[in-house]
Amino acid sequence: MAFVCVQAANHEMKVEVSAKNGVTIAGGHGEGGATNQLDYPYGLFVDDDQTVVIADYWNHRIIQWKNGHTTNGQVVAGGNGQGNGLNQLKWPTDVLIDKEMNSFIICHSGNRRVVRWSRCSGTTQGEILLDNTDCWGLAMDEQRYLYVSDIGKNEVRRCQLGEKNGTLVAGGNGKGDELSQLNGPRYLFVDRQQNVYVSDRNNQRVTKWNKGAKEGIVVAGGQRGMFRFPKK
Template sequence: IPIIPADARWAQNGVTVAGDHGEGSDTNQLNGPSGIFVVDDDQTIVIADIGNNRIIQWKIGDTNGQVVAGGNGQGNRLDQLDRPTDVLIDKETDSLIICDLENRRVVRWSRRSGTTQGEILIDNIACERLTMDDQRYLYISDYDKHQVKRYQIGDKNGTLVAGGNAKGTGLNQLNVPTYIFVDQQQTVYVSDKDNNRVMKWNKGAKEGIVVAGGQGYGNALTQLSNPEGLFVDTLGTIYVADYGNSRVMRWPKGAKQGTVIVGGNGYGEGANQFTNPMGLSFDRHSNLYVVDGGFLGNNPVQRFSIE
């Protein structure tokens, strides 16, 4: 996790690093991308390309990406994906772990060349998004049960770590949990999308704490509108893709309102605008990567350099 200075600022105009050729299925295009994973060692980003039923990997600076999972049409065979929403790299096994949404499963694909299909890790799960902590526990948000569970690789049952008390607005409830971030203390942060808030669940807690938003749907600095991508730095500062407001916000630990770090200039396709910001991530130099996805999006991945 990079140490991002408290007074950090980012370039206001993004540079497209993937998917600069409009919406489509070629390897220089994306179609409704969402989750992103940044690999620092070789300047690579891995993207869940929902509308193309594939995971695509892009070396920064390349015009075309490379399909690394799926891409064999929409379906439930082991060589197929059906609207994959999120992806991570498990460095220990050098494999991709993927939320295969419409197939209601979590699958693993080796990154070794010659891999033609994946294996099922967990099935019968309404997998919305996923992440992994530094002890290799997997965390998965479930949009049917409005909960987040933690899994050891190989365990199909998991342990409830957030929500799970039906859909609702209570502190022990979630309403469509999407992106998750887990810190070194196994504290779970979750974008509670339809409650317009980010929740923090300490390890073992029975209810969460509102750490961003939670003041209804709107565009004030105290509000979020259907938050998506999420990142928490070592200071506990929250970075969140405020999907409905076409902006990325930063909420310092304990703050009652956030600040806009990029976007917030209306809904649009300019270099300083977003349509529907989804996944976000940082590289080790604290440059920000944002997926402008959603099916209304102009579909590129943009990098905002730290100044």
Template sequence: MVFEFHSYTKCDAKQESVYRTKNLQLIVNVPANANWAQNGVTIAGGNGQGGATNQLNQLQGLFFNDDQTVVIADWGNHRIMQWNNGDTKNGQVVAGGKGAGNGLNQLNGPTDVLIDKETDSLIICDWGNQRVVRWSRRSDTTQGEILIDHIACYGLAMGEERNLYVSDNGKQEVRRYKLGEKIGTLVAGGNGQGAGLNQLNYPTFLFVDQQQNVYVPEWKNHRVMKWSKDATEGIVIAGGQGAGSALTQLNGPLGLFVDTVGTLYVVDEFNHRVMRWTQGANQGTVIVGGNGPGAGANQLNLPVGLSFDQHGNFYVAEYINGRVQQFSIQ
């Protein structure tokens, strides 16, 4: 589910194809013929929507960290939750959780989060407060600091040299910031709301590859765009055929991931599925879901966030079911 503003290094020595760039963004070479279990396993939440430590409420983006923890933007509870590997019963509040507000100890509808290991901190898109904030991961942390203000942020990614990329669905653009910068550099959109190749229409989550290509799902244009470094317009790499459920279409694309050979994995929200689009393909394939909205192990209900681990397993955050599902690579 998307919300609108109306006011306007190696990871595993055994896997040579898996490593993290300096930005700690996971890069995975997924086999072209890979398949995943069709039944997901709940690793966080799944106990109905609510504010208890074993619950999530209208969750958004998530970030999987080295097989140890997953951090989740718990939009409806105005907090960031951390769930440790092996403990599927209860999570821990690591930012916010003090009700909706704009105090430095509060969040208001966070939509995305990532971990910056260099500073051992969380970087959070605080959507309702129109700001990007940083919270230390130290256990004695009680408040965050503002990195960027007056921005209708939705998605975050960290590229090479720890540059921060932020989507702004008020200005319909994506900017790249050196940490500490307030203005940033335009890297996608910025030409008003529309369907032109130089425009965006409600950009959400982001992915940045090693070549500094920026991948942007457009929720209202039902497409995913690839913007090369210094490009003045993007190219459509998935969807763009209007909202629909055909294999050539997307209906509300959100969380995404791109592997080392350029294969795109994208959450297709209103079709309740995750799709794979190989580079240059004019249609995708359904890899999980697509069985109608529901809470079954083989179903998704308004999937939103997507994250991979170093083994090629992936994790889907569901807005309605209030859970994170793991789908294991076969």
């Protein structure tokens, strides 16, 4: 089963692999700020119970839809207007759930930081995990290492929670289309061997970076016309 973010229509769809049509599970009521609407949804995360958590970009919030509850979502972070306060978000682009800490980790692109919000009811603000990063995408591996794509430095870094700098795992050699470079890296996937897959947006390709590698391997796109700005 696949979950698809449809930005132009401001909704999320669930699609069976063999199906021809998807089912709207979030949004689909036009763009807007009500809890049954989205306004340019970007990253999404699907929990084991099929709860869908969405980075609702222009609404400056994170909103979740429980499985089977397709009418209204629940704002779980932000939603207090755009800003740099700890109770606010500005242009969130990705989100994931850290089950061990029972929290959301959010790419807070407008304020160049990664933040954490508790999933406990009554939470009114988050805390800063990383700052001064042009973050866009997030991933977490089975050892709870956090991976962050940086579209300013054109790189991906891996860090332990609480660590500020981390380890370079992809790119970091300036903007370009060489196999050692990235150009606008967006979303990430990390497999069990800690190999990192990067949607290399402006190079119109997806690259795989084996653990410890100095260059990536093109696994999709990379030829003119194959992909148009891959995201997630």
